[in-house]
Amino acid sequence: AGGNANAAPRLGFVAIPPGVGDALQVPAGYVAQVIAAWGEPIGIAGQMPAFRMDASNNAEDQAVQLGMHHDGLAFFPLNGASTHGLIALNHEYTDDGLLHPDGFLPMTPAKVKKSQNAHGLSVYEVRLNGQQWEMVRPSRYARRFTLGTPFALSGPAAGHPLMRTEADPQGRTVLGTLNNCASSQTPWGTYLSGEENWAFYFDGGKDISPHHRRWGVRDKGFYGWGAHDPRFDVTRTPHEPNRFGWVVEVDPMDPTSTPVKRTALGRAAHEGAWVALTRDQRAVVYSGEDARFEYIYKFVSTGRMQPGGAQANRELLDHGTLYVARFDADGRGAWLPLVHGQGPLTAANGFADQGEVLIKARQASDLLGGTKMDRPEWLSIDTASRWVYCTLTNNSQRGQAGHPGVDAANPRANNTMGQIIRWLEDGDHDGLQFSWNHLVLAGDPANERAEAKGNVKGDIFGCPDGLGFAPNGLLWIQTDAHATQMYKGEFKNIGNNQMLACDPQTGEIRRFLTGPTHCEITGIAFTPDGRNLFISVQHPGETPTDRSDPKNPSQYSSWPDYQKGGRPRSANVVIRKRDGGVIGT
Numbered sequence: 288a289g290g291n292a293n294a295a296p297r298l299g300f301v302a303i304p305p306g307v308g309d310a311l312q313v314p315a316g317y318v319a320q321v322i323a324a325w326g327e328p329i330g331i332a333g334q335m336p337a338f339r340m341d342a343s344n345n346a347e348d349q350a351v352q353l354g355m356h357h358d359g360l361a362f363f364p365l366n367g368a369s370t371h372g373l374i375a376l377n378h379e380y381t382d383d384g385l386l387h388p389d390g391f392l393p394m395t396p397a398k399v400k401k402s403q404n405a406h407g408l409s410v411y412e413v414r415l416n417g418q419q420w421e422m423v424r425p426s427r428y429a430r431r432f433t434l435g436t437p438f439a440l441s442g443p444a445a446g447h448p449l450m451r452t453e454a455d456p457q458g459r460t461v462l463g464t465l466n467n468c469a470s471s472q473t474p475w476g477t478y479l480s481g482e483e484n485w486a487f488y489f490d491g492g493k494d495i496s497p498h499h500r501r502w503g504v505r506d507k508g509f510y511g512w513g514a515h516d517p518r519f520d521v522t523r524t525p526h527e528p529n530r531f532g533w534v535v536e537v538d539p540m541d542p543t544s545t546p547v548k549r550t551a552l553g554r555a556a557h558e559g560a561w562v563a564l565t566r567d568q569r570a571v572v573y574s575g576e577d578a579r580f581e582y583i584y585k586f587v588s589t590g591r592m593q594p595g596g597a598q599a600n601r602e603l604l605d606h607g608t609l610y611v612a613r614f615d616a617d618g619r620g621a622w623l624p625l626v627h628g629q630g631p632l633t634a635a636n637g638f639a640d641q642g643e644v645l646i647k648a649r650q651a652s653d654l655l656g657g658t659k660m661d662r663p664e665w666l667s668i669d670t671a672s673r674w675v676y677c678t679l680t681n682n683s684q685r686g687q688a689g690h691p692g693v694d695a696a697n698p699r700a701n702n703t704m705g706q707i708i709r710w711l712e713d714g715d716h717d718g719l720q721f722s723w724n725h726l727v728l729a730g731d732p733a734n735e736r737a738e739a740k741g742n743v744k745g746d747i748f749g750c751p752d753g754l755g756f757a758p759n760g761l762l763w764i765q766t767d768a769h770a771t772q773m774y775k776g777e778f779k780n781i782g783n784n785q786m787l788a789c790d791p792q793t794g795e796i797r798r799f800l801t802g803p804t805h806c807e808i809t810g811i812a813f814t815p816d817g818r819n820l821f822i823s824v825q826h827p828g829e830t831p832t833d834r835s836d837p838k839n840p841s842q843y844s845s846w847p848d849y850q851k852g853g854r855p856r857s858a859n860v861v862i863r864k865r866d867g868g869v870i871g872t
């Protein structure tokens with residue numbers, strides 16, 4: 288079984304009960320502090336408009352304020368400090384019912400612009416002042432990346448005919464990034480962010496190509512952008528969807544750097560991407576796509592990581608081989624190469640070249656026979672034991688009529704609860720075969736249905752999503768059960784979404800944090816000393832009601848401001864031990 292080869296410190300806090308009510312809870316001896324909520328100015332000198340609680344800030348204000356719906360994040364120490372650094376942060380999506388004073392509908396060009404400016408990424412500076420973390424403003428590092436920010440395309444699909452548009456005839460520069468979900472930090476000091484549910488932003492029209500349909504583009508997107516921005520109307524800009532779904536690399540330490548979409552890592556509904564190093568320092572990038580019955584990937588770089596940080600490794604992720612995972616019933620598995628001309632990936636099967644294989648990675652994986660997973664979310668690599676862990680959040684369609692049945696890796700029909708799978712490569716991280724097992728099947732033993740009971744050793748949870756190893760070898764798990772399923776049925780005893788610590792040696796899981804009403808807990812970043820933990824509280828009060836309801840959804844949550852007439856806001860939270868000790872022990 289997996290686990291840290293060195294003795295991991297045992298869990299040293301008293302578990303908290305399942306979360307109820309509109310508050311964030313941590314164990315005795317810990318303190319949680321809210322920082323960097325949606326709409327706070329990020330600290331660009333001379334451009335720091337205050338957040339207005341009635342959401343009346345305009346699109347220009349929003350472009351220099353923190354975006355909405357915080358998700359993955361990473362801490363970049365300044366001068367190696369655990370008390371001063373930069374936070375790079377994803378803003379996954381917007382809830383336009385909250386974003387505008389008059390709610391979602393009718394959509395207008397100004398509202399589309401504000402929504403686009405509330406998407407993307409932020410970089411902001413933080414410092415520990417006594418016992419309190421604070422944003423440092425102004426900061427020369429403060430930066431927003433929105434749907435208006437130029438991103439360079441690199442790797443085999445850059446410049447490909449399928450990437451060219453009227454506005455970008457070279458196919459080498461994309462404006463913006465979309466639905467950035469999970470994130471990680473590379474060993475050479477950059478930030479990796481996944482473009483996840485980008486398909487939902489496009490209006491596909493009546494005649495969607497089989498290619499775009501395979502990727503989930505539908506006649507109408509969720510956000511109403513297509514009517515006001517021709518880039519999101521596929522009938523007018525048919526290649527624009529091909530320019531999203533990539534892993535984005537950002538150098539937060541250089542405020543003048545151009546962010547890059549790394550096409551060699553393949554196109555997917557990327558949750559995120561995580562780097563391991565082979566013993567000879569090649570980069571192995573694990574990623575998955577959070578969609579029902581889609582795939583887990585790894586990329587192995589040709590070159591080795593060089594000393595010298597971001598600059599010295601600026602092309603490391605542009606050359607290498609992409610593979611899709613196949614999990615076999617005997618506890619073994621194989622990595623199948625997505626290489627043009629090999630196996631079924633030929634011109635006759637619709638792949639003109641390697642660029643097209645990468646743009647159509649799903650179709651390629653279908654032909655190769657990769658295993659169709661239960662919505663792969665975060666991955667994390669145990670650097671001591673070299674086991675790789677991945678959350679599979681849920682898949683209610685597993686085993687249902689017209690959908691794939693159960694398999695060894697995805698063993699439960701109508702999988703409402705999710706599981707965490709892990710594998711160890713034969714040899715090194717570039718190995719082409721591996722052994723795998725499940726760390727845990729999530730669930731509640733009190734449930735009637737066998738498929739929803741799980742086998743959790745410790746505190747119950749459902750829908751694992753965020754995942755991350757701390758510097759001390761403890762594994763942290765975060766959950767994202769949907770508001771529509773919480774507090775009833777199979778989720779009756781599970782409470783608000785939460786964060787738990789797991790000792791990977793014993794499998795013991797203990798509840799550490801519970802969030803406010805209807806939020807998701809996501810994002811894991813420790814300072815190097817393990818004494819400060821940054822997380823994201825996403826979509827408190829997320830409503831299961833009609834998004835067009837102008838009164839939605841502050842009736843469910845008013846975290847963290849608890850202001851009458853205000854709105855719930857996603858925010859980062861930093862957790863410390865009152866005695867200044869290492870978190871979790």
Ligand code: FEO
Pocket residue numbers: 379468469483558577664752
């Ligand atoms: Fe954005 Fe898969 O969570």
Ligand code: CA
Pocket residue numbers: 468469558664665752753767809
């Ligand atoms: Ca997620």
Ligand code: CA
Pocket residue numbers: 664680752767
């Ligand atoms: Ca999720």
Ligand code: CA
Pocket residue numbers: 379767807825
């Ligand atoms: Ca989410």
